[in-house]
Amino acid sequence: MKTKTDKKIYLDYAGTTPVDKEVLREMLPYFNKKFGNASSIHSFGQEAIAAIDKAREKIAKLFNCDFSEIIFTGSATESNNLMIKGLVKSQISNLKSQKFHIISTKTEHESVLEPLKELERAGHKVTYLPVDKDGLIKISDLEKNIKDNTILISIIYANNEIGTIQPIKEIGKLLEKINKKRQENGLSKIYFHTDTVQALNYLECRPDWLKVDLLTFSGHKIYGPKGIGGLYVRKGTPLSAIISGGSQEFGLRSGTENVPYIAGMAKAVELAFKNREKHSKYILDLRNKLWKNIIKYNKDIKLNGSFGSRLPNNLNMRFAGLSNETLIIALDQAGIAVSAGSACSSRALAASHVLKAIGLTSKQMKESIRITLGKNTTKEEIKRAAEIINKTVKQFIN
Structure with missing residues (x-):
């Protein structure tokens, strides 16, 4: 029998990864x-x-x-x-x-x-x-x-x-x-x-x-x-x-x-060297599917950074009018782990120097979340994650 913990979806692989x-x-x-x-x-x-x-x-x-x-x-x-x-x-x-x-x-x-x-x-x-x-x-x-x-x-x-x-x-x-x-x-x-x-x-x-x-x-x-x-x-x-x-x-x-x-x-x-090509292709496909499923129902969403010159597992996006802290907590309660940015400074909820450097305002920085996939991420998780993210955002925006 699956527990609540078993159903959680981890999407913070840039923060840390499970030991293989x-x-x-x-x-x-x-x-x-x-x-x-x-x-x-x-x-x-x-x-x-x-x-x-x-x-x-x-x-x-x-x-x-x-x-x-x-x-x-x-x-x-x-x-x-x-x-x-x-x-x-x-x-x-x-x-x-x-x-x-x-x-x-x-x-x-x-x-x-x-x-x-x-x-x-x-x-x-x-x-x-x-x-x-x-x-x-x-x-x-x-x-x-x-x-x-x-x-x-x-x-x-x-x-x-x-x-x-x-x-x-x-x-x-x-x-x-x-x-x-x-x-x-x-x-x-x-x-x-x-x-x-x-x-x-x-x-x-x-x-x-x-x-x-x-x-x-x-x-x-x-x-x-x-x-x-x-x-x-x-x-x-x-x-x-x-x-x-x-x-x-x-x-x-x-x-x-x-x-x-x-x-x-x-x-x-x-x-990492052995599986780089295989994992990169697999994760890129999942990430792009997640992005398409999210943007389909959130027309005002903006991607932070380059889409082309970007790691295949990374999405950093902002939802206008929605606090990232509020969204991260709500998603965690719904069973999805994402972050606001660097794990090294997240505890202090400090404004991101990276987002500031690419031209975001203080308000826009506080509307941004980071989603990062890994080799253990599944297609089923991505489908469910998109549904939960879209539902959660809609609750707060509308």
């Missing part, structure tokens, strides 16, 4: 059977370090990079902090300079924006590129904002709120040319970072293909465990640790390694 059965199976032995500390020299420790090495090698092979270029962290937030603060810390020492310039965008995740604000308070300069109504930057804006003391460009691959996909590969190609000229002129290299947390399930994320030096990824957005993240660091990229201790992770991230979570994330990355 294969991922869980990979993790379980390292909780109570193969539980050694990877820093111990006895057989239990050797078993643990072997599991970490296997996971690192698996991800490195998928990313087509060197084993030593994969660093495990506690989250994507930590990876982004390490990338920004670690690079600046290293370059202050290497270049004998105290003030640098960084380029990013107005629609980055908070785990990039907040460290950048810290650097600004310390006297460094940050340029936040504007975006158009679709959430896209102009590469020409990026190029004209580069300065002699620019050391880093950090641009999210796919936005966590509106799903907009930035032209990362094109930017990478441009930077290759710019860095070649800078080298000829005796200027330091500009390092290029992208956050692929939302993109990894759906887009090509090999660092060499994207032409990036640093790349952030996470476990819990790809059907892996929470509390584990990763950072690709191209060989030769200057990076200093921001956590001191036992010098694990090639000296870049001290702390006892979380073996089950590392093993789980590696399996999740493997499955």
